[in-house]
Amino acid sequence: MPNRAVVFVSEARADLADPTLVAIMADAVRFNRDVGVSGVTLFDGSRFLAYMEGPPDGLDVAFSRALGASSHSHLIELARGRVGQRRVPYWPMRLVNVEAGTLPQLLRADWTGFVQRVEQGGVPATAMELLTSLVQPLAEAA
Numbered sequence: 001m002p003n004r005a006v007v008f009v010s011e012a013r014a015d016l017a018d019p020t021l022v023a024i025m026a027d028a029v030r031f032n033r034d035v036g037v038s039g040v041t042l043f044d045g046s047r048f049l050a051y052m053e054g055p056p057d058g059l060d061v062a063f064s065r066a067l068g069a070s071s072h073s074h075l076i077e078l079a080r081g082r083v084g085q086r087r088v089p090y091w092p093m094r095l096v097n098v099e100a101g102t103l104p105q106l107l108r109a110d111w112t113g114f115v116q117r118v119e120q121g122g123v124p125a126t127a128m129e130l131l132t133s134l135v136q137p138l139a140e141a142a
């Protein structure tokens, strides 16, 4: 069964404390690891952008768990579909803090088909390229 992926943006609860965030992510890591899901959650201090991928059954449950979480609201699904090859194979889930300008950039970019072309002239052209250009250096540094 081919892997599938889903990406969403949401608003963090205003009073979300750091320890809560750590616990949420630890919980996500535990669950995702069990069901073979990998992914990353970008956080700019007020919004999340989460990308997750894996076998359809596990992914559906992981996404439902995120959907039901009380620590965020106004969740908007940006894209969903098949991915031939994992785009973020490094972590079951990981929180990455980003600058305020990063999420608008990813929201404007094209998520269609989770296409990851080779960068042209060093400028990431698709949303997936932008995302991987953010996370790959972190994975390589580990």
Ligand SMILES: Cc1cc2nc3c(=O)[nH]c(=O)nc-3n(C[C@H](O)[C@H](O)[C@H](O)COP(=O)(O)O)c2cc1C
Pocket: 024, 025, 027, 028, 029, 031, 032, 039, 041, 048, 050, 052, 061, 062, 063, 065, 066, 068, 069, 070, 071, 072, 093
């Ligand atoms: C931004 C965000 C991303 C999440 N990603 C995942 C995930 O990838 N897998 C998963 O099983 N749960 C995920 N969750 C759910 C949490 O791990 C946790 O189960 C949930 O936040 C607990 O519910 P509560 O916030 O209502 O206490 C996510 C939650 C949030 C807020």
